Amino acid sequence: MAGWRFDDPAWLALLLLLPLVALLRRRKGVPAIVVPEAQNWHVPRVTPLPWWPIACAYLGLTMLIVGLARPQVLTMPEDQNMRGYDFIIAIDLSTSMYAEDFQRGATVTNRLQAVKPIISAFINERPSDRIGVVVFAGRAYTFAPLTFDHDWLRKQTARLSIGLIEDGTAIGDAIAVSLTRLREGWKDDGELREGSFIVLLTDGSSNKGSIDPRQAAGLAAADSVAIYTIGAGAEGMVTTPIFDYAGNRIGTEQRESRIDTLLLDDIASSTGGLFFRATDENAIKEAFESIDQAEKTTFDAAPPLVSHELFVLFALVGTATFAAAAYGAGIHTQVGERA
Known part of the structure; x- marks a missing residue:
């Protein structure tokens, strides 16, 4: 046994009322009726409650x-040597992700909102994996380090929004930051771990950043880290909302969307990954099914506890x-x- 806990301890505050109830019960008065010549009356014996x-x-x-x-x-858990993967999901938060070219039933939605539930479903299906998130636009940042706490990770990814980072698409920087996070997760210094991957979701072409995307892919290949690239959205003229300075939506306009599919394909093929187009609703699912075929790795990190x-x-x-x-x-x- 590793310990115990209360999942909703606020209820324990009610225990403080029990001594108060006992005190009030003992102080409760008993009404008395004075009857003349009461000794002549038959008074039944009252037995106190046990x-x-x-x-x-x-x-x-x-x-x-x-x-x-x-x-x-x-x-x-019975098997304390958990087996799974290290993943970094790199998500494009450039303003082009506002483009409304995804449809969910009868509702048109933008690219980021279409991607969020797919990422959440993936996290749900990977209980034995350590998953981290990197976000990028004109620069790349670690949004969540590698973690087993998938509940926390789902809540954090649900809060992702466009405009958190200066605009642009720094694909090379996104790969470099993802590699840094994966290297921190390797078991021993200098030991490369099989089962480390990057899933890169973007809807544009690289136009910002301090490192060339192909150069970053070369570093990933040297570390045996496969990159699965996903190009999200349609190409050509797409409907994009217009916002005022206060962030209020005031209309829409048509903007050109270009996805550098050649670059994304080169990154994937040079690292042993695969390139997918996200206009196919099964694209991300197929990417993760391919990852399932990779060899799993053993983590020396403490596995999450099982609650009963x-x-x-x-x-x-x-x-x-x-x-x-x-x-x-x-x-x-x-x-x-x-x-």
């Missing part, structure tokens, strides 16, 4: 409150003790009536 039904009631309340706080036992819910156990015990309290109170009432 201690154990009261104790069962308080214990039942305690167990139910603790159960609502969702106690969990944390254990290490104890709510049902506490709820059953609490209900049982409440039933015992009710049973005891019922017997006491019957005895008092017979007396």
